Amino acid sequence: MIPHNKENQISSVVIKQISLLVIILILAGLICFNLALFIPSVLGAITIYVVCRNYNFYLQEERKWKPWASTLVLMLASLIILILPVYFIVDLLIEKLGNAQAYMEKFNIFVNKIHDFVDKETGINILSKENMTKVQSFAGKYSTSALSGTFNTLTVIMSMYFILYFMFEKPRFFERILASAAPLKRANVSLIGEKMRKLIIANAIGLPVVALGQGIIALIGYFIFGAPSPILLFALTAVASMIPIVGAGIVYVPICIFMIAEGQTGQGIGLGLYCLIVVGLTDNVLRFTLLKKLEDIHPLNTVFGIIMGMNLFGFMGLVFGPILISLTLLLIQVYRNEFSDEEIPELQLSDKDKGEDLENKIDLIV
Structure with missing residues (x-):
């Protein structure tokens, strides 16, 4: 008779759980793979939903507007206030940089001019010939890939508002589905909801x-x-200012050197001082007032988020990239809090939220 070792036997409950998780992951993978083109639209819809959420509840529940009326008003407002300014900058860059060959010829002349001037005046060879070729090749490849991810902007916006309409029309029902589908504790679901709200507003409004x-x-x-080309420089400066540490300086510093190399010494120095003082002061004032009130995002999250986001979504990744990285880090914290046996301090939103009842404060769960 063969002894039956029940201690080493895998529980049937565990087998069922693992099987169900595998099926869920496979189906989710198939859905994401086949609907990958709509991921930017979904992210955009969620972003606008979070920004306009309180206004939607106010119009529907307090002002007693019809759902379709409040939905259309908020969609139109978000289009004018949020989408069109970003679309203007993106469209401007596409128009100016769309001709890749002409753009790269001008970029090569620009880089060579700066390199020759610095080498002549200081004797410092900032870039070898090999590195110069790498810089020019990288700029061409990266700008082309970023722009190619933006040509379908109109399609993304149309599908985004299609999704957003159904989210706005029945917001309580939509949030109830999300809350019930999350296999987490109620407090952790509320935490994710509030943290995501702050991250989205900081990235979609603040940045x-x-x-x-x-x-x-x-x-x-x-x-x-x-x-030269002040309108193009405006668009490039606006985009570059989202990058922490280097910021707008990555645009105006080479321009100042280029102007000096062209013989416009006074204008180049004047522009450099103006940007260093006035533009730098504007950056500090806005970051330490507006962004600090919204959400204090770590610079590395923003840097790597922008790089990843632009590779995935084109210029729309400037907003979505940092959100995805911050969400990933948050989910790791939630996982440890949910399943770890270690003594882990309770996750908290911020010092000012201490002592407040998280579940009463956040009405994500309906």
């Missing part, structure tokens, strides 16, 4: 406002000091 503010201030300087 574009900072970028637009710096771009407009820099544009004034470009016109005053006679910089």
